[in-house]
Amino acid sequence: MQTLIVQLQLLLAALGALLPLVPEKSRARIGELFDLAGQVLRVGDAAARQADDLAVKLATIRADVERMALDGQTLTPDRIDEAFERVRVASTAFRKAAEA
Amino acid sequence: MRNLLRTIALSVALCAVPACASLEAPRFENPVEAGKTADQKAYALLASYAAVLEEATDLVRDPNVPVTVKRALVTAESAATPAAETLRIALVAYLRARADYEAIGPDRPPHERTVAAFAIAVVRLDEAFTAARGPLDQFAALAARKS
Numbered sequence: 001m002q003t004l005i006v007q008l009q010l011l012l013a014a015l016g017a018l019l020p021l022v023p024e025k026s027r028a029r030i031g032e033l034f035d036l037a038g039q040v041l042r043v044g045d046a047a048a049r050q051a052d053d054l055a056v057k058l059a060t061i062r063a064d065v066e067r068m069a070l071d072g073q074t075l076t077p078d079r080i081d082e083a084f085e086r087v088r089v090a091s092t093a094f095r096k097a098a099e100a
Numbered sequence: 101m102r103n104l105l106r107t108i109a110l111s112v113a114l115c116a117v118p119a120c121a122s123l124e125a126p127r128f129e130n131p132v133e134a135g136k137t138a139d140q141k142a143y144a145l146l147a148s149y150a151a152v153l154e155e156a157t158d159l160v161r162d163p164n165v166p167v168t169v170k171r172a173l174v175t176a177e178s179a180a181t182p183a184a185e186t187l188r189i190a191l192v193a194y195l196r197a198r199a200d201y202e203a204i205g206p207d208r209p210p211h212e213r214t215v216a217a218f219a220i221a222v223v224r225l226d227e228a229f230t231a232a233r234g235p236l237d238q239f240a241a242l243a244a245r246k247s
Contacts, residue, residue, distance in 0.1 A: 055126035
């Protein structure tokens with residue numbers, strides 16, 4: 001996904017070099033469209049990076065749970081508290097980041 | 101002018117084709133479906149939620165992400181985290197009660213076992229209700245803000 005976005009960003013930059021060839025009256029409008037496309041790509045790039053990381057984390061958790069299921073393991077309250085501690089830490093970091 | 105724009109549009113399309121062909125959308129595993137028992141599924145849900153929250157934190161920090169997206173994430177988090185905490189409380193109460201039931205001697209008479217089971221349920225549920233007061237208050241505050 002990130003490869004696609006990088007390629008589109010490069011393409012946009014290359015097309016930006018053609019802007020001087022566009023007649024003066026349309027140049028500003030096309031420049032605005034390029035800016036908008038650039039913004040969309042930047043947001044897409046951020047989301048794609050997070051999506052890739054999330055896919056890796058979910059795969060790790062799934063492997064962990066599969067192992068538990070295979071072993072017929074019953075979880076202890078401590079293990080649940082440990083899992084929730086990660087939620088608590090992530091929630092605190094999230095709220096701090098949202099306030100900033 | 102029209103021809104120039106057409107040429108640009110065609111260049112964009114042609115250049116995007118190989119990129120689109122090589123596009124591999126990330127595949128999201130579902131850890132919850134891998135669990136066989138209620139506790140394994142609940143653990144998978146908590147761990148997955150923590151992972152989602154970690155990625156959402158990076159999105160919220162990113163200056164390129166629009167404010168509306170960030171606001172939507174903040175609203176979702178304020179409802180989902182108390183729900184996750186309620187799940188943890190219920191699950192811990194269930195696991196402790198189950199361990200207590202299993203510890204009741206099998207040689208004890210049925211009426212004693214029933215009384216012991218009842219006592220366990222009362223104690224563990226009371227603990228769960230007390231612990232859940234915090235997240236439930238957060239839900240109430242959220243509902244009051246919406247109305």
